[in-house]
Amino acid sequence: MLIYESKLEGTKNQYERLDNAIRTGLFVRNSIIRAWMDGLIKSRNDAYKYCKVLASKSECPWARLLNSQARQAHAERAWASIERFYRNCASKIKGKKGFPKFKKQLVRASAEYKVSGWKLSVDRRYLEFTDGFKAGSFKLWGTRDLHYYQLDQIKRVRVVRRHDGYYAQFLIDHKREENKELIGRQVGLDVGLNHFYTDSFGEKIDNPRFLRKDERKIKRLQRRLSKTQKHSINRVKARNKLGRAHLKVSRRRNDWVCKLAQRVIQSNDLVAVENLKVRNMIKNHCLAKSISDVAWYRFREWLEYFGVVYGVPVITVNPSYTSQNCSNCGEIVVKTLSTRTHKCPHCGYIADRDENAALNILKLALKELVNTVGRTELEVSGEIPLCFDAQTQPSKGTRRKRKT
């Protein structure tokens, strides 16, 4: 599955109609969760059926304005979160099980259409929404050409609302495969605080300098937001500014991380990384750390994506003890965070601390490879998906205002 993204350009009135569609999608999702909690829905099929019930109810006349398949798409989303909760309960994971929550109205939200409810113009530069909200046609702004694909390859169209505007995401059913020659090199990567990663050859990649700079900017905007009065216009403005700054950071980061991941995959036959727990990352309140954590998480997603594209296995291993064990003899060598070099008293092996960890990660991965079949399925997740626009610099073409 590929995801292409274009910005939607329309009038204020059209955007309001998109807002209504997004709100209705949210309403369908939350209604399904409610009905599930009340015991009215017990399966995915029930959820589909409930969409029809919603559309015929007189209390919510707006529900039937949303395209019927779009209603189903939102029912699927709701059911996915219910299913995840069931799965977590069944597998008895520790801590919270992720009981489905009602979603709030936020700036960042989306509506999802399947194969109907929208139409591309013949030249594929305009997207028209044809459901009851009558949002009309929008000009598409983006770097990618949709001409390359057949219309029936577009399985979904998502309208995504962000702080800086409205976007259309096209989910295209296309399997990307690239040819890659064998290099005879396998690599293990260890994430660190001081460097973005250290590989098992001892090479270090530094954190990009813009992360620091962006961090300062976000801190400043956050302070400004907290000083504004609640429910004031200035607060809305400040929130928008902060939202835009966050978007800029995440786009920059995603771009950097994507290119780095592609390079790593292209120059290795096997890549081993540690499996960081997302849950621990979210608990983190230190801004600099959380920014680099997200960067690392995105990096890993891109590694897995390019791994599938180039046919390079990307193996994740449990990170415990990778820094403590000696990669040469396997004995445990206890060291604190401040000890930067690994000196083994058992075999005399001396190496950089992170390099030793990276070697351990590679070794663990090779062991794991023997035991299991590598994962081939790529899961696309997160708010900023693995989007192809991130792979190229957005062209800064001349943006003319659309004549109305």
Ligand SMILES: [Zn+2]
């Ligand atoms: Zn040793």
